[in-house]
Amino acid sequence: MFDFCVVGGGMVGSAMALGLANMGFKVAIIEPNMPAAFEPEQPPDMRVSAISLTSEKLLQELGAWSEIKNMRLCPYKRLSVWDKPSCRTDFNCTEIEQPHLGHIIENRLVQLGLYTVIETNSKVVFYKKLKVTEIAAVDSARVTLEDGQVIQAKMLIGADGGHSAVRDAANIGVQGWQYSQQALGIQIKTTDSQQDITWQQFTPEGPMAFLPLYNGFASLVWYHSAADIRHLKSFSKAKLKQHILQHFPADLVDFEVIDMASFPLTRMHANQYFKGNTVLIGDAAHTINPLAGQGVNLGFKDVAALLSVIREELTKHEHATVLQPSHFSQWLNQYQVARRRDNLIMMSAMDLLYSTFSNEHLPLKLLRNLGLKLANHAGPIKHNAMKYAMGL
Numbered sequence: 001m002f003d004f005c006v007v008g009g010g011m012v013g014s015a016m017a018l019g020l021a022n023m024g025f026k027v028a029i030i031e032p033n034m035p036a037a038f039e040p041e042q043p044p045d046m047r048v049s050a051i052s053l054t055s056e057k058l059l060q061e062l063g064a065w066s067e068i069k070n071m072r073l074c075p076y077k078r079l080s081v082w083d084k085p086s087c088r089t090d091f092n093c094t095e096i097e098q099p100h101l102g103h104i105i106e107n108r109l110v111q112l113g114l115y116t117v118i119e120t121n122s123k124v125v126f127y128k129k130l131k132v133t134e135i136a137a138v139d140s141a142r143v144t145l146e147d148g149q150v151i152q153a154k155m156l157i158g159a160d161g162g163h164s165a166v167r168d169a170a171n172i173g174v175q176g177w178q179y180s181q182q183a184l185g186i187q188i189k190t191t192d193s194q195q196d197i198t199w200q201q202f203t204p205e206g207p208m209a210f211l212p213l214y215n216g217f218a219s220l221v222w223y224h225s226a227a228d229i230r231h232l233k234s235f236s237k238a239k240l241k242q243h244i245l246q247h248f249p250a251d252l253v254d255f256e257v258i259d260m261a262s263f264p265l266t267r268m269h270a271n272q273y274f275k276g277n278t279v280l281i282g283d284a285a286h287t288i289n290p291l292a293g294q295g296v297n298l299g300f301k302d303v304a305a306l307l308s309v310i311r312e313e314l315t316k317h318e319h320a321t322v323l324q325p326s327h328f329s330q331w332l333n334q335y336q337v338a339r340r341r342d343n344l345i346m347m348s349a350m351d352l353l354y355s356t357f358s359n360e361h362l363p364l365k366l367l368r369n370l371g372l373k374l375a376n377h378a379g380p381i382k383h384n385a386m387k388y389a390m391g392l
């Protein structure tokens with residue numbers, strides 16, 4: 001019998017499994033879709049994330065940061081946001097006395113960095129490349145795998161993404177919607193060396209963003225309607241480049257298109273983060289508009305919060321006592337209180353930003369440009385906003 005069974009070995013689930021094992025719990029983790037091993041000559045993946053300073057700290061505490069750094073990543077020191085180019089807000093890490101504002105990293109490499117450390121931890125059993133066929137969580141959790149193995153654990157953690165089977169099995173409802181726009185991710189190789197700035201321009205059609213990657217590679221994100229994205233995806237690389245040059249801001253240096261992929265955008269919030277002995281973390285609990293690159297950072301905050309309430313319990317009780325039903329509902333509730341409101345605020349802030357910037361109503365347009373211009377000179381307010389976005 002395991003103490004915890006973590007379903008889903010994405011970035012969030014693997015961080016959770018490792019954190020629990022480091023506290024001395026016996027942990028099972030299940031991941032059906034194992035990421036390919038890292039090879040330095042591989043081109044960058046389509047799925048990349050802006051990893052905040054707070055997420056970096058968690059990954060450092062878990063021992064995975066040095067593993068990720070040994071592969072590849074790109075720190076960014078500056079961040080710019082604008083609507084009209086003359087009304088631009090520029091953030092610089094020196095303003096908050098930090099060496100950088102965050103890193104852009106391929107999601108797969110964050111996973112692989114965590115996996116390397118998990119492999120060295122005898123408290124974790126990793127069930128790889130196996131689909132889950134049945135989940136039941138009554139007195140204890142029972143997860144059946146496609147090869148017939150049954151994993152039993154005192155507690156079940158759903159880290160299996162937006163379409164969480166754990167959430168469904170626990171009968172936890174959700175609220176949310178799919179946005180009418182989608183995101184087109186375009187991987188490019190620029191003629192410049194590695195850049196240290198990420199920027200985003202808002203337009204009525206949707207934002208256009210630049211995220212720097214290692215060795216002059218970069219990722220562009222272009223928000224559009226589903227129909228426009230289908231149209232853009234039908235272009236040859238050369239035609240897409242011409243189209244990008246016509247629409248993207250002049251800040252974009254010369255480049256070559258390498259690859260592209262589109263992503264539907266969904267807002268989803270679980271009505272509760274736990275039920276009985278089942279708890280949800282990361283995208284299984286919430287998915288957010290990726291406008292400000294907060295999704296996985298919120299997931300890592302869930303991990304840190306859950307580890308923190310358990311750590312606190314362990315100062316008062318034995319491991320076995322902490323996992324008794326009379327105890328766990330209390331610390332699970334603390335976790336929910338700590339995280340649900342914070343995630344909701346961030347989701348709503350993204351929606352406000354999204355609707356404010358995609359609105360062409362003249363007074364609103366003037367107001368938001370004035371806002372961006374003022375924000376650039378707002379001293380402490382600007383620094384606090386910056387720290388909040390960095391997760392500090």
Ligand SMILES: Cc1cc2nc3c(=O)[nH]c(=O)nc-3n(C[C@H](O)[C@H](O)[C@H](O)COP(=O)(O)OP(=O)(O)OC[C@H]3O[C@@H](n4cnc5c(N)ncnc54)[C@H](O)[C@@H]3O)c2cc1C
Nearest residue numbers: 008010011012049050160161282283290293294295296297
């Ligand atoms: C276009 C786009 C850009 C984004 N940019 C950023 C960004 O810059 N910064 C940021 O913080 N976030 C960003 N995000 C969000 C981020 O990608 C997600 O929040 C993050 O991947 C969630 O991690 P997770 O581990 O919770 O879930 P997932 O990444 O969805 O991982 C879930 C894992 O569970 C596994 N799984 C699924 N079903 C089962 C099952 N039944 N049994 C077992 N395992 C299962 C899957 O194989 C997967 O490995 C972006 C999202 C999009 C769409």
